[in-house]
Amino acid sequence: MSAPHHIRLVAHPTRRAPGHTDWPGDPSLPVPSLQELVTAANTNRPSGITWLSGGEPTLRPDLPALIRALADDGHTVGLDTDGLALARPGPAKVLKDAGLTHLRLPLHSLAPEAHDWIEGTQGAAKRVRSAARVAQAIGLSLCAHVLVTRSTTDHLIDTVRVLAAIGARRIHLRRPRCRGAAGSAFITVSPRLGLSEPYLEAAIARGRDNNVVMRLDGFPRCAAPRARPAAFAHDRELWVVPESLADQLDLVDTFAPGCGPCSAICPGAPADYVARFGRLELDDPGMSPSARPQPIPPEFGQTPAQPPTRAGRSPATRLRYAVRQAATPDLGGDPMAGMSANTVQPSTARLPFETSARDLKIEMVRLAQTGVKHVIIDETEALARPDAHALLRELVRLGIPRLTVAGDLRTLGGRSKRSLKRLVGVHEWVVEIWSPEPQAHDALAGDGDHKTVLAAGHALATATSAELSVRGILPARPTSLDCWTHAWSHLPGTPAFRFEGAPEAAWTTATIPAKLVAAVDAALQRVGMALEQQPPSA
Numbered sequence: 001m002s003a004p005h006h007i008r009l010v011a012h013p014t015r016r017a018p019g020h021t022d023w024p025g026d027p028s029l030p031v032p033s034l035q036e037l038v039t040a041a042n043t044n045r046p047s048g049i050t051w052l053s054g055g056e057p058t059l060r061p062d063l064p065a066l067i068r069a070l071a072d073d074g075h076t077v078g079l080d081t082d083g084l085a086l087a088r089p090g091p092a093k094v095l096k097d098a099g100l101t102h103l104r105l106p107l108h109s110l111a112p113e114a115h116d117w118i119e120g121t122q123g124a125a126k127r128v129r130s131a132a133r134v135a136q137a138i139g140l141s142l143c144a145h146v147l148v149t150r151s152t153t154d155h156l157i158d159t160v161r162v163l164a165a166i167g168a169r170r171i172h173l174r175r176p177r178c179r180g181a182a183g184s185a186f187i188t189v190s191p192r193l194g195l196s197e198p199y200l201e202a203a204i205a206r207g208r209d210n211n212v213v214m215r216l217d218g219f220p221r222c223a224a225p226r227a228r229p230a231a232f233a234h235d236r237e238l239w240v241v242p243e244s245l246a247d248q249l250d251l252v253d254t255f256a257p258g259c260g261p262c263s264a265i266c267p268g269a270p271a272d273y274v275a276r277f278g279r280l281e282l283d284d285p286g287m288s289p290s291a292r293p294q295p296i297p298p299e300f301g302q303t304p305a306q307p308p309t310r311a312g313r314s315p316a317t318r319l320r321y322a323v324r325q326a327a328t329p330d331l332g333g334d335p336m337a338g339m340s341a342n343t344v345q346p347s348t349a350r351l352p353f354e355t356s357a358r359d360l361k362i363e364m365v366r367l368a369q370t371g372v373k374h375v376i377i378d379e380t381e382a383l384a385r386p387d388a389h390a391l392l393r394e395l396v397r398l399g400i401p402r403l404t405v406a407g408d409l410r411t412l413g414g415r416s417k418r419s420l421k422r423l424v425g426v427h428e429w430v431v432e433i434w435s436p437e438p439q440a441h442d443a444l445a446g447d448g449d450h451k452t453v454l455a456a457g458h459a460l461a462t463a464t465s466a467e468l469s470v471r472g473i474l475p476a477r478p479t480s481l482d483c484w485t486h487a488w489s490h491l492p493g494t495p496a497f498r499f500e501g502a503p504e505a506a507w508t509t510a511t512i513p514a515k516l517v518a519a520v521d522a523a524l525q526r527v528g529m530a531l532e533q534q535p536p537s538a
Helices: 034-043 063-072 089-098 112-119 124-138 153-165 193-209 271-277 319-327 357-370 388-397 417-421 438-445 450-464 513-527
Strands: 006-012 049-054 076-080 100-106 141-147 170-174 213-217 237-240 348-350 374-378 402-407 428-433 467-474 496-499 507-509
Touching: 006 034, 034 063, 049 063, 049 100, 063 076, 063 089, 089 100, 089 124, 100 112, 100 124, 112 124, 124 141, 141 153, 153 170, 153 193, 170 193, 193 213, 193 319, 357 388, 374 388, 388 402, 417 450, 428 450, 438 450, 450 467
Parallel strands: 006 049, 006 237, 049 076, 076 100, 100 141, 141 170, 170 213, 348 374, 374 402, 402 428, 428 467, 467 496
Antiparallel strands: 496 507
16 A cells, blocks of 8 residues: 555644534543554655644644654654644744644634634634744745635635735645534535635635645535646545544545546545535536527517426526626526436425425425426424424425325414415325224324314315315224225225335325225235234234
8 A cells, every 4th residue: 555645643632622613523532642643653654744633733742742753753744733822933943843844724714703713712813824924934834724614715715815925835725524513513614515616716726826736625526627636635635543532533534426527536525515415516517518508699579488497407506607697698588598407307206394494495496496296295293393384385386286295284274274375386185094983083093183183184175275185094904994995985085095104105095995905905015024024903
């Protein structure tokens, strides 16, 4: 195995202040010994620089001795620090005399308050600049890193300019990972990759113009498609974690499946980013050749053609593409002109309702964009959530051709008539009962609500002019179906059933009451092993 280019040796497991950084260490972690660090560095000896990192390595009282030991073993030693301890010449000279040759400081933004917010220390930006001047004065090679956050992206170009002016010869632009303090506020901290693309590329160009080596750390290749492959540093610095911290400090990046064209130069999409924001903007074909040509501007007096539907076409998730559309003289009345069409347009999709409101809204919009014809919400308990009515209103506004809502409708049906009318656009409501006989249902349900269940369904159907259906709940092994045989003469909708505790797919409909038993038998076969593993019902 070849030696790594550079290593980041975790010299101290915690930071001075967590701020909004993505360092996962906490104060309870043990501090590795000097000998343990020297052994780890020699085992993973790099061809380039051995960076003492963390955490905050200047929290070690024996830091000069550690630097001297590594330098004596032939390492080129660098210090990756927040800079607060080196704002005065004295401490920095001690470290240089011990063998330190490189210093890497953070400056996350030209705006001091933004840098202080990330670092979690008031006045940190001022002290970092002082540390940079000290490094220049005593002859240390100065590097810098920038945590690219949602609030600092707009200032990247000026931040790189300032770093070049204070002597930084290498700058890493780092994507925050979803861990540590940044993990609990990832939406606030993480930049959106589709929007940051032009800023990243412009910052790299500004650094090159100032003879600064620029690196992107943690960004996928599509985050800056016009940057040179050498600018991506995902494999150039290896984290080295001492044995005493190996089981308590996870610094390994994980990746979602990558894209074919970039597989040779990109490890894939960041898994933490995809899990939180999805991968639509990573797969956005906005800057690729258009699937259809830009429209020809209509002649004077000619009525423009009606724009095609947006369904099935990816939105402009890339800022650069939006700018290009804005600069086009005439889009023919279609703001989505030139966007690639999705090849797969599902006809029916289930919408999971047991998730956060933000994730649910993102999924709603995604489904509407795919051109889906029928969306089914089949979440018995989730429909009782306080924001269910508001979320259904948002779904209705997306104009999906058919919406079916099934499950426990009592909470929704108990709202005022005026409130229920705002759900016009739902095409079918499905209520569930344990038995068509009220006493049997109340005994099985345990809350005496047979009348309430049906009344809620009728209220929703009447207010929204929608269809109303009833779905029966059957035990895993129904012993008798006599009570259901004649029930559909007075129950609304087509006969439908689901089995208690069975997967969502394990429910069926019977179009003719006489075929009821056969339909139940077919559904039981579809459930298969999932039902066979359940104990017999009482």
